[in-house]
Amino acid sequence: MSKSNMEQDILRVLYTEEQIRQRVKEMGQELYERYADKDPLFVGVLNGCFIFMADLVRAAQMKSELEFIGLSSYRNSTKSSGVVQITRDLQRDITGRNIIVVEDILDSGNTLAYLKNYLLNRGAAHVGIVTLLDKPSRREKAITADISGFVVPDEFVVGYGLDYGQHYRNVPYIGVLKPEVYSK
Ligand code: IMP
Ligand code: MG
Numbered sequence: 001m002s003k004s005n006m007e008q009d010i011l012r013v014l015y016t017e018e019q020i021r022q023r024v025k026e027m028g029q030e031l032y033e034r035y036a037d038k039d040p041l042f043v044g045v046l047n048g049c050f051i052f053m054a055d056l057v058r059a060a061q062m063k064s065e066l067e068f069i070g071l072s073s074y075r076n077s078t079k080s081s082g083v084v085q086i087t088r089d090l091q092r093d094i095t096g097r098n099i100i101v102v103e104d105i106l107d108s109g110n111t112l113a114y115l116k117n118y119l120l121n122r123g124a125a126h127v128g129i130v131t132l133l134d135k136p137s138r139r140e141k142a143i144t145a146d147i148s149g150f151v152v153p154d155e156f157v158v159g160y161g162l163d164y165g166q167h168y169r170n171v172p173y174i175g176v177l178k179p180e181v182y183s184k
Contacts (some may be wrong), residue, residue, distance in 0.1 A: 027057020048104030
């Protein structure tokens with residue numbers, strides 16, 4: 001990065017912009033193969049999905065719709081509270097739709113377990129889960145992603161949409177946050 005006052009808080013780079021671009025391209029192709037004839041509805045989980053979603057829907061290049069849902073289970077800490085709240089609901093009927101949920105990271109699984117159940121209860125025909133990152137070591141709910149970008153170690157990561165206390169979302173790569181940043 002040429003000039004950034006965020007770099008000093010990053011311990012190390014986990015995935016570079018180029019690695020992310022390559023992987024997202026593959027994920028887009030995979031989605032095309034699975035969903036191109038299904039007019040799917042992408043449902044992005046705000047706010048973390050916003051950069052990934054923008055790249056993924058362009059990598060997939062298929063006839064589809066998109067929509068966002070706001071969910072919150074984090075309260076400015078690095079751990080999930082386990083309680084999921086809808087902060088912005090869907091704006092349309094999803095009855096009978098083939099849904100592709102787009103999430104930044106699957107951690108404890110509380111958020112996606114809740115969301116999958118919510119979408120099925122609202123009448124979705126199918127709910128597929130795409131996550132950029134997967135941290136399986138921390139799973140509390142029995143939920144798996146249908147497509148995941150990278151499996152990450154049990155460290156707190158930021159960038160490419162992922163935040164700590166709403167900061168660092170605009171770091172263009174994925175990096176491990178220095179523990180002293182969140183332990184102070
Ligand atoms: P879960 O409900 O514990 O699976 O958490 C999912 C949400 O927690 C994600 O959408 C992220 O917002 C947040 N999260 C979990 N791990 C990290 C991380 O390492 N960095 C940034 N956000 C994270
Ligand atoms: Mg999030």
